[in-house]
Amino acid sequence: MKSSGQFVEVVFPIPQRRYFTYEVPGDIDFDIYPGQRVVAPLRNSPTVGFIVNVNSTKPDGIKIKPIIEIIDPTPIFPAELFSFLKKLSNYYLTYPGKVLHIAIPAEYQLQKRRRICITGSSENEIPEFYRPLYDKISKKGDVLLSSLKRYFDTPYIKKGVVLLKKRGLITEYPTFQKRRQKGTVQKIIRLSQKFSESEIEINKLSKKAPRQWEIINVLRNSNGVLKGEKVNRFSQSALLSLIKKNFISINKVDTTIDDLWREYNIKQKDVTLNSDQESTFNKIKDSIVSEKFSSFLLQGLTGSGKTEVYIKLIKEVLMSGKSAIVLVPEITLTTHLAGRFHGEFRDRIAIWHSYLSRTQRNVVWRSILKGDYPVVIGARSAIFLPIPNLGLIIVDEEQESSYKQKGMDPRYHARDAALLRGKESNATVVLGSATPSLESQYNAAIGKLIKVELPRRHSKVPSPIIHVVDLKEEYKKAGDYNNPFSSFLLEKIKEKVDKGQQVLLLQNRRGYSNVVLCASCGWVPSCRNCDISLTYHKKTSVMMCHYCNHIERPPSVCPKCDGTKFLYPGFGTQKAESVLRENFPEFTISRLDLDTTPKKDYLQSIMRKFEKNEIQILLGTQMIAKGLDFPNVSLVGVLNADIGLYMPDFRARERVFQLLYQVAGRSGRGDIQGEVVIQTFNQQDFTVRCAIQQNLAKFSNFELNERNPTNYPPFSRLALILISDLSRDRASEVAEKVVNFLRRRKGSMELLGPASAPLSRIKNRYRFLVIIKSRKDKDPNGTLLRKLLR
Template identity: 40%
Template sequence: MYIADVLIEHPVNPLDRPFSYLCELPISKGIRVKVPFAAQSLVGYVESVAETTLSEEELEEENGYPLKWISEIIDEKPLLNSELMQVADYLSKITLSPKISCLSVMLPVQFKPSSKNGVGKKYERYVQAVDRDDLKLTPKQKACHDYLRELRRPIRLKEVPYSAAILKKLAEMKAVDILDVEVYRNHYLDIKEKEGWPQLTLPQQKAVEGITNELKHKVCLLYGVTGSGKTEVYLQAARKVLSQQKTVMMLVPEIALTPMMVTRFKERFGPAVAVLHSRLSQGEKYDEYRRILKHEVKIVVGARSAIFAPLENIGLIIMDEEHDQSYKQDSAPRYHTRDIARFRAEYHRCPLVLASATPSIETYARAKKGTYELFELKKRINNQPMPNVTIVDMAKEVSAKNYSLFSRTMRQRLQECIDQHHQAILLLNRRGYSNYLQCKDCGHVVKCPHCDVTLTYHKDEHVMKCHYCDYTTAPVTTCPNCHSRAIYPVGYGTQKVEEMIQKEFRNAKVIRMDVDTTRKKGAHEHLLKAFEKQEANILLGTQMIAKGLDFANVTFVGVLNADQTLNLPDFRANERTFQLLCQVSGRSGRGENMGNVVIQTYNPDHYAIQSASQHNYLAFYQKEIQYRYYGNYPPYCRMVSLEIRGKDEIIVKDRSQQIAVYLKNNATHATVLGPAPSLIYRMNDYYRYRILIKYKNGEGLINALNTIHQHYNRERKEKVTVMIDFNPYTQI
């Protein structure tokens, strides 16, 4: 008899411990089992198994209660290998999250403990001839049988060029075998492999050799301007790693970038590539994950969660656009992909490549210091020039009585681009039709009833939405405050801009790409392929179009409002603005024709905007690193954010003040800022206060945070919860 310690499926802090169950046979760590828990039957992971010589009665006497038996063993083999179980322990430790939530975030939904969605293997009917000469067949039957015999392999039933009636009769005569063969669902069947490898430039060659010559643990920064050929470095580095019988993990920050990266890798490595991202169907995810488990693939390409793929013998991990905030998980467990990538690279003793045209300040500082190895691609492929950038001061446009969203320069350049049969990309980082609805008579703004934010009007669906809690309602026609009917939309969203472009520009054909147009499976690929085929001459979208896209016919990029990210109350606001402007500018002029960019702003002299217009990362870095130094921000310190939330406003405020006092008394080497109301004070009916902590030595702080976490989250002794976020990427 054996005792198994099982983590049950509820990812709540009070149940964050293993529960003991009996089993007749030894089972492996990481296997899923069904167990009775209270009055329920739950699924959990086996944490450990130990043999016992005690009887059930003796165990009951020892524990004070009878141990129950495992009711079902779900898996033959563990879904998570020993390394990934260690990753779960590490993730739980660095995020103060329940271990079961860490295990769950590592698996596709089909494999998560409570998953009972019925997705399983897919089978297709195949037919194969049986070698027999004693058959009496009609001419047509004989022709069919001879055809199948000559193939000497099974063939899909629907591909046989003979009728179903003939095949049925042959099966009855046992002249053929009908087989159910498992087939994988493949979302990328139309990608054809290409032969040959491009000649690398000298800087590319140095980067590939520097990364792969010695496959030992190191962190490298590949810093290359937009269009400098970073992707080719990834591909040829992967080729060298595969030649040493190792595997490769290729990460991109957003699903929008996945199709293009998948295409590049599938063209070079074909079926050796598996793809993991959230827009695959459940069946496709299930199949891709099992292909990895069966060691049928050598490369995994995917977004953030792909870092948890059960890939073994890893020889290289690459993070494209390493600076991107999409790599940070904003719900529990709040991890940064870079931390997990570093852990796995150290485990496999392999290189981790962080790559970007606009590296994060922290990453570039480590490269400058020598902590990371630095490889640079300073010029575009074939010495193509960087695009010309024009900054338009929108205050001067208003002075000139131009109140349009489009400056005169923007309007002229965009129309010229269309007239020359080129393509353009327009960036507006706000989806929806308008920012909000407002009453002309009293000034009342329509807000979400659950959050302290305005509702965004979406004209195509004729609804108002909260982009924080997903509350949706019909547009109001009468002011709730003064009952006036003078309600009108204020501001611009991508839907409204699309409408304006089609009205105001000759021969404009627009593809809009934002969260609303890319909800459906395959929408990203469909829209990007349509633009690639030049079915439209303008790609309008939010920040998802700003990076990674490579279209030779794009000669113009327009940024409609560069100040949107600049004005956020966040110490990374300048950095994010610079990165966004550089990345989107880099989409222009990647083909034979010169690229042009127009940036509209009310802050034309700001160093982030000026540096971006000159494609000068070093100038921006030198300014920004001074600001970080004097303000004591990363990389000169580490940060933790505490969000105290609850439904009773007075209790939330009181407990926030108590927590701040406790931290100031017990985390003596840290700077505690706050508490203060969160930028969005009420979200989804929860009041929220925030405390920010800056520290260098976290020893005393970690103990204090663990005490707070134990009291408020695990023991639940208060009417508030405390969200603890290390290395926070949002201040809302």
């Protein structure tokens, strides 16, 4: 093999951080760059990887194999995105190949296929039983193994291939194929230029060719363009005749992205910024014009008009020839804001979230890479999109925990990733929220973020009136400890709906009942795979584990005492919905939670109906708490403000405060002053009191003073090490070894554990935690912590 004199370092999507060096063959007829995909031998198996470095010097002391194939003639990532992905891998100590792998959609990745070819051995070595298989392979010479399934059943192929390979009659090798690039293709008919010049000839069609005449008339009444199903109803012969006469043209176009926008209610507002919005816009605009990295914390009351500032900033970026990414945490926010943004930016904006099909994701990704869409709105993974000339990143509701990728590699926080990408792109980054995270508030206080504020509601309507219901007193008075609704809240719901207004109700727990409880002995059914009780779902009459999705039928007899009476204490969204329907059978009620949203198109349908006032009461989990802007909502009810307050998490109180503060802001966003009813068992709790008072500063100061002496963020960095195993003893033993290893090297860092996790068993794996705390004043850049973890 002739050498090109070039060597490349390659990473693969495997759990390794090392780079693998390969030689570039001399017969490659295009330039080699970082960001191209290659096929190279990894443990003697051809594997797809990414070039990360190109060198002209051969490394000493190692045997170097050549790459097999270069897949992409040019890099599939813009240079700044590629650099960002490598730095993100280093920042989070995760595997570089896996980071690069998730940055391209599945439809754009390669399929590994098995091919078989004849080796030319002697005919008499062919077993008679497998001669039909051999003949089929021989006839084609070289075939995909999967293609043989058209002619033979799978067991026959498997056994036959093994035997023929053993006898040396065939050989097998892997190959990589690009997936078929599918899209939604539609025919489009257009009137041609000749049409307007041939009026006399066209008029003759009315008598001689009535079908052609019909097509012409329909096109005339449709501004000269027809597409989709309207095209298919015409006679093919009539269409062909008009094409021959050059009166019309027919083209096929990919309408996948156009189809996406049909899911959204598009509207455009003509809004004039108030003085606060204009001042905030101008401060951020200066950074955009400078084309240097700057990061802002935009803190604005709910209803203060952050969206209007975002839109004007994006328009500024587009005027400068740059592009923008808008991140939103919840799918509901993506759905609701998308229509608003599309109303402003029309064919210049794309949408990105987990509800897109694989085909849609592929088409959107390719279009963004080509520069067709300089604005993207999407969920956390949109930060990896290959949008060129990035000038602005907006992270709306930056405090949201759903920006954090959990449970699978690579783990990252989209807010921090946005800051890293903004720095790499010399772009402006705006973190927006009514209730910023304590980390962002702290970073603004020490000058790492520039703080700008919107201290007033954009509307002149006063802030909502907040009512508090003490559930302890309510339950004593009513004698019913299992009713989600106080009499006061039920009265308010009826009052508002009777006036033609709408109601939002928050219950941040799904299902019907927290547990099923034996009335005789108190036995509670638990998940057989996890150390947690099962949640009862009445609609499907099953008990479900929300961690491993294990499902059981409710018991008819208690296995502990043979009792037959069961109670259903506590409540989730299903029980709340059931009680609502009992009290208000005449009202239109819908529910929004993780049990309903996986259903195709359900989410968009609910949002459209609620916006059109076709739904009077919308009940849901935290999905409904942030970012939604429905002017006819005049009442928000929180069924239990205490959910999550006592979770074993140092951020538990912060999240409860943010949720209560945010959901209250959904009321009274139109011309009517809103009301909020908060039901709680703990109205004297400091967190609940601050949320009722809408006092962010008071809560933040208290919480920061609590965290500083105990070394919790934002004053330190935390690293959590999770050890899990099917054997509890093995997991405990490994956890002890990890702690002993770290204890000898921790220096000034604080080490906690090992300890059993709050949920000590999930999916039959026993879990132990080790936590490392590293003070930022002693390790400003996290260098010592990263060195320890490596």
